[in-house]
Amino acid sequence: MIRKLVIFGVGLIGGSLALALRQANACQTIVGCSRNAEHLQKAVDLGVIDSFSLDPAEAVRDADMVLLAVPMGAMRHLLQQIKPVLPADAILTDAGSTKGSIVAEVAQVFGADFSRFVPGHPIAGREKSGVEAAIPDLYVNRRVILTPQAHTDADAIAKVEAMWRVTGALLEQMPVELHDQVLAATSHLPHVLAFSLVDTLLNMPQREDILRYAAGGFRDFTRIASSDPVMWRDICLTNKAAILAVIAAFQQNLGEFAELIDAQDGEALHNRMEKAKYARDNYVAQFEKQEK
Ligand SMILES: NC(=O)c1ccc[n+]([C@@H]2O[C@H](COP(=O)([O-])OP(=O)(O)OC[C@H]3O[C@@H](n4cnc5c(N)ncnc54)[C@H](O)[C@@H]3O)[C@@H](O)[C@H]2O)c1
Ligand SMILES: O=C(O)C(=O)C[C@]1(C(=O)O)C=C[C@@H](O)C=C1
Known part of the structure; x- marks a missing residue:
């Protein structure tokens, strides 16, 4: 049982965790903290948190668990505010989409041997x-990846794992670098592509007709281009090397598709599409099996 959880950034991710923990009675008190009193009051009114404070020092007093769930670009400033007031026995964790930058920032602000930080995603x-947008079942049967380091306290890892397990999540651990490479491929590249596709079409002279006649394919492919630009700007800026590497691989592959179309090589095109369809169908089938 968590005594006092403080969530910095009570949005989709922090709010969904709070709802799941409240539903399971796994936490005595949940306190929200950010810069926006109106958003925090809404979180109280929606029954997501018990109370809020705009003052990090007041918020973290007596806390045993502190979660950072703000955009990646806001993490460093928060860490600097929390550093002098974090109780010695409290656990600090985060839900950020990239791990290399937050791990480096915590080392800079708290010291390279700070053991009470458990990076999570x-x-x-x-x-x-x-x-x-927060919902209590957001994490049911979803993976939560922790990227602890050699010096991370084992008890802190176990407590963060236990917190996420309450939500129905499946816990895994991974090295920071591998996390950032894998997520660049499966999450960051698709978002960049969705934003870039819409941006490309907006710059075409026929854009009004293009959007008027766009149907299911466009809608499915671009759903994630409706995501928050601040969050995605920050993800791109904090995972630069890995994202540039997958963009380069994708450009190469897209160039090959263009060459095959130009050469009217139907057989090679069909083979590549068939291979991709097979892989994608198998990927989707795992979820369909889980849902049955
Ligand atoms: N949305 C997703 O699909 C998803 C999934 C996994 C992880 N994440 C990560 O979780 C984090 C939160 O994402 P979210 O989707 O909940 O975003 P959100 O916009 O729903 O919530 C972010 C919250 O942070 C607060 N905030 C923003 N800037 C702040 C600042 N400078 N100081 C203090 N508070 C600030 C906002 O008021 C808001 O309450 C991000 O780091 C994101 O990369 C997002
Ligand atoms: O389902 C979505 O809309 C998401 O974008 C979720 C998603 C992803 O799958 O790429 C986005 C960012 C995260 O850090 C983790 C999950």
């Missing part, structure tokens, strides 16, 4: 943001 979300 729920691999679940939606294109909607804010506390109004």
Whole structure:
């Protein structure tokens, strides 16, 4: 049982965790903290948190668990505010989408041997943001990846794992670098592509007709281009090397598709598409099996 959980950034991710913990009675008190009193009051009104404070020092007093769930670009400033007031026995964790930058920032602000920080990332979300989008079952059967380091306290890891397990999540651990490479491929690249596709079409002279006649394919492919630009700008800026590497691989592959189309090589095109369809069908089938 968590005594006092403080959530910095009570939006989709922090709010959904709070709802799941409250539903399971796994936490005595949940306190929200950010810069926006109106958003925090809404979180209280929606029954997501018990109370809030705009003052990090007041918020973290007596806390045993502190979660950072703000955009990646806001993490460093928060860490600096929390550092002088974090109780010695409290656990600090986060839900950020990239891990290399937050791990480096915690080392800079708290010291390279700070053992009470457990980096985390729920691999679940939606294109909607804010506390109004929070739902208690967001994490059911979804993976939560922790990227602890050699010096991370084992008890702190166990407590963060236990917190996420309450939500129905499946826990895994992974090295920071591998996390950032894998997520660049499966999450960051698709978002960049969705934003870039819409941006490309907006710059075409026929854009009005293009959007008027766009149907299911466009809608499915671009759902994630409705995601929060601040969050995605920050993800791109904090996972630069891995994202550039997958963009380069994708450009190469897209160039090959263009060459095959130009050469009217139907057989090679069909083979590549068939291979991709097979892989995608198998990927989707795992979820269909889980849902049955
Ligand atoms: N949305 C997703 O699908 C998803 C999935 C996994 C992880 N994440 C990560 O979780 C974090 C939160 O994402 P979200 O989708 O909940 O976003 P959100 O916009 O729904 O919530 C973010 C919250 O942070 C607050 N905030 C923003 N800037 C702040 C600042 N400078 N100082 C203090 N508070 C600030 C906002 O008021 C809001 O309450 C991000 O780091 C994101 O990368 C998102
Ligand atoms: O389902 C969505 O809308 C998401 O974008 C969720 C998603 C992803 O799958 O890429 C986005 C960012 C995260 O850090 C984790 C999950």
